[in-house]
Amino acid sequence: xxxxxxxxxxxxxxxxxxxxxxxxxxxxxLSVYWYQQSLDQGLQFLIQYYNGEERAKGNILERFSAQxxxxxxxxxxxxxxxxxxxxxYFCASSVAGGGxxxxxxxxxxxxxxVL
Amino acid sequence: xxxxxxxxxxxxxxxxIVQINCTYQTSGFYGLSWYQQHDGGAPTFxxxxxLDGLEETGRFSSFLSxxxxxxxxxxxxxQMKDSASYFCAVMKDSNxxxxxxxxxxLIIKP
Numbered sequence: 001x002x003x004x005x006x007x008x009x010x011x012x013x014x015x016x017x018x019x020x021x022x023x024x025x026x027x028x029x030l031s032v033y034w035y036q037q038s039l040d041q042g043l044q045f046l047i048q049y050y051n052g053e054e055r056a057k058g059n060i061l062e063r064f065s066a067q068x069x070x071x072x073x074x075x076x077x078x079x080x081x082x083x084x085x086x087x088x089y090f091c092a093s094s095v096a097g098g099g100x101x102x103x104x105x106x107x108x109x110x111x112x113x114v115l
Numbered sequence: 116x117x118x119x120x121x122x123x124x125x126x127x128x129x130x131x132i133v134q135i136n137c138t139y140q141t142s143g144f145y146g147l148s149w150y151q152q153h154d155g156g157a158p159t160f161x162x163x164x165x166l167d168g169l170e171e172t173g174r175f176s177s178f179l180s181x182x183x184x185x186x187x188x189x190x191x192x193x194q195m196k197d198s199a200s201y202f203c204a205v206m207k208d209s210n211x212x213x214x215x216x217x218x219x220x221l222i223i224k225p
Contacts, residue, residue, distance in 0.1 A: 002157065042202060042217040056212045089120065090157060098198075105215075106157035 003027065004107035006091050012113045016054060018079040024073040025072055026092030030076040031055065033092040034066055042074045043090065049074055078112070086114045117141045119216035121203055126222045127193055133220045135188045137203035145206040147179050147186045148213065153199045161188070163199075190221070198223045 001025035013019055025032050033074060034046040045058035049068035060066075063081075068074045088111050092104040119139045127133040138145065138160040144201040150158040162170055164179035166187060190197055200220050206215040 002159070021195075023151045042215045043204075045212045048212065058212050092158075098212075106159065108157050108194070 002105040006107035023091030029093035037088040141207040143208040
């Protein structure tokens with residue numbers, strides 16, 4: 001157990017809908033990262049927040065948005081969902097603002113299925 | 116563009132040694148990390164190399180050669196529980212994001 005929690009564990013929805021994924025980082029961690037992992041593929045970095053501010057942006061679609069709240073939990077909002085958005089969405093947290101020595105700890109993931 | 120290459124699948128025998136290679140082409144380089152992911156599970160951090168050479172952590176070691184843009188993960192005394200996917204990831208610059216390889220599925224046979 002990494003100490004990072006994600007809800008919900010599974011989510012099934014229809015195309016065109018909007019969903020919100022939630023992540024609570026480990027106690028004391030200031031950074032939250034969001035990743036997308038499609039079936040049998042590697043992780044695609046989406047976005048990072050550090051202490052409430054956006055820190056780095058990866059391959060995040062315009063239909064997706066995220067934020068980090070004052071209590072440091074984060075939400076990833078996915079809208080106008082398409083079949084291709086079906087994937088595992090991982091949240092990770094780290095103590096500091098990033099860097100190769102700033103180990104990322106991953107939550108269990110949310111499996112999103114778009115029908 | 117940025118790319119990381121690692122074999123898609125490697126098969127080894129329980130008790131043996133296996134090496135998983137990773138070559139990278141990125142516009143910058145700050146370090147190479149390795150993560151393990153069991154089926155249906157979350158990635159877990161194994162090691163990182165910021166400088167050339169070998170880093171050893173128990174049965175696992177990781178090596179980096181920056182001049183060759185190459186690294187590897189070495190797993191010794193393989194156990195069935197080591198069956199998983201292994202990802203290399205490069206931090207290419209100071210914007211902190213990791214660029215991930217597609218992963219190597221390690222299959223261990225008794």
